Amino acid sequence: MAVTAEMIKELRAATGVGILDCRKALEATGGDYDRAVDYLREKGLAKAAKRADRDASEGVVELYSHGAGRVGVMVEVNCETDFVARSEAFRTLAHEIALQIAASAPKYVKADEIPAAELEHEADIARARAIEEGKPKNVMAKIVEGRVEKFKDEVCLMRQAYIRDESLTIEKLILQNVAAIGESVIVRRFQRWELGEGTNQ
Amino acid sequence: MAVTAEMIKELRAATGVGILDCRKALEATGGDYDRAVDYLREKGLAKAAKRADRDASEGVVELYSHGAGRVGVMVEVNCETDFVARSEAFRTLAHEIALQIAASAPKYVKADEIPAAELEHEADIARARAIEEGKPKNVMAKIVEGRVEKFKDEVCLMRQAYIRDESLTIEKLILQNVAAIGESVIVRRFQRWELGEGTNQ
Numbered sequence: 001m002a003v004t005a006e007m008i009k010e011l012r013a014a015t016g017v018g019i020l021d022c023r024k025a026l027e028a029t030g031g032d033y034d035r036a037v038d039y040l041r042e043k044g045l046a047k048a049a050k051r052a053d054r055d056a057s058e059g060v061v062e063l064y065s066h067g068a069g070r071v072g073v074m075v076e077v078n079c080e081t082d083f084v085a086r087s088e089a090f091r092t093l094a095h096e097i098a099l100q101i102a103a104s105a106p107k108y109v110k111a112d113e114i115p116a117a118e119l120e121h122e123a124d125i126a127r128a129r130a131i132e133e134g135k136p137k138n139v140m141a142k143i144v145e146g147r148v149e150k151f152k153d154e155v156c157l158m159r160q161a162y163i164r165d166e167s168l169t170i171e172k173l174i175l176q177n178v179a180a181i182g183e184s185v186i187v188r189r190f191q192r193w194e195l196g197e198g199t200n201q
Numbered sequence: 202m203a204v205t206a207e208m209i210k211e212l213r214a215a216t217g218v219g220i221l222d223c224r225k226a227l228e229a230t231g232g233d234y235d236r237a238v239d240y241l242r243e244k245g246l247a248k249a250a251k252r253a254d255r256d257a258s259e260g261v262v263e264l265y266s267h268g269a270g271r272v273g274v275m276v277e278v279n280c281e282t283d284f285v286a287r288s289e290a291f292r293t294l295a296h297e298i299a300l301q302i303a304a305s306a307p308k309y310v311k312a313d314e315i316p317a318a319e320l321e322h323e324a325d326i327a328r329a330r331a332i333e334e335g336k337p338k339n340v341m342a343k344i345v346e347g348r349v350e351k352f353k354d355e356v357c358l359m360r361q362a363y364i365r366d367e368s369l370t371i372e373k374l375i376l377q378n379v380a381a382i383g384e385s386v387i388v389r390r391f392q393r394w395e396l397g398e399g400t401n402q
Contacts, residue, residue: 057397058397060270062270063265065262069260125243129244195260
């Protein structure tokens with residue numbers, strides 16, 4: 001990999017090391033950023049240096065606490081500009097999303113984050129239950145599919161019914177607000193903790 | 202595994218299913234709680250049921266936001282009683298710990314959480330640097346060890362210097378407060394998010 005001025009600039013910005021040493025480090029490590037930082041650290045020239053973010057997003061890390069600190073929610077909601085990030089419409093929406101997470105305890109943002117094994121497990125249970133209920137074979141696949149979709153509606157934030165208006169999903173709530181906000185809004189990640197719960201759930 | 206009244210009670214509390222069906226489910230699954238829940242779900246008797254927490258701790262999920270929502274911190278601090286959890290001394294300590302995390306961005310609570318590979322990587326860099334600096338062989342191991350310990354002081358919350366009094370580590374800060382608080386205090390887990398940072402760091 002050729003060492004570009006861009007790469008040198010990035011390494012220099014992160015480590016504060018001079019241009020010549022940054023070039024030498026990148027050349028010695030085939031242009032690998034992480035290995036170039038190690039190279040500079042081995043020479044005693046730099047401390048550990050976190051890479052500057054390439055796609056620094058705007059938005060907010062919104063916090064919400066419930067029950068005198070028994071439940072805590074942290075959610076990162078992104079938008080495109082700092083101007084919108086500071087707007088009341090955006091902040092209100094981020095707060096509603098945090099409230100939703102506190103109240104409805106989703107496990108994922110979107111359905112494509114659900115591990116395949118978890119979906120298979122749900123399908124197995126739905127199938128066993130349909131057999132137990134004596135459902136005819138020709139509708140079995142449809143019933144199983146319907147129940148797995150319902151499971152997704154329950155565990156995915158974007159598919160959950162909005163706690164203040166059950167006719168809306170959170171995805172629709174966000175879309176409704178995008179018009180007023182004026183740019184796209186993305187829920188990037190969230191964590192919801194309950195005091196004393198198992199940490200590997 | 203013999204099915205005990207305790208196990209039936211726990212399953213009943215979590216699922217709301219009657220005693221007889223809970224016993225049947227546990228007997229059919231060898232007393233395995235998770236499989237017993239699946240058994241009841243397959244029969245259409247129960248919904249997915251999270252196990253009640255066995256060691257429900259007291260304390261607080263403390264939140265702290267910095268830079269108008271550019272940095273968010275969530276930390277769970279445990280104590281032994283609800284009474285202490287509501288006390289000002291405990292709440293103040295939890296708040297100081299959240300502030301520390303926001304300011305000093307530790308990666309772990311304690312040193313034993315650092316992955317072995319990360320420690321080895323630090324040792325490798327320290328060794329290469331010591332060679333580069335022409336340190337004599339007989340002190341090499343000691344120098345490497347010293348630098349790895351320094352690394353631990355930087356990345357572990359409990360070993361960090363307290364931002365308001367650098368003569369104290371966070372561990373010592375907590376110990377100092379335990380006398381006033383009257384029971385043991387444990388930092389169980391924390392998350393520190395910056396807007397737009399890479400999520401796999």
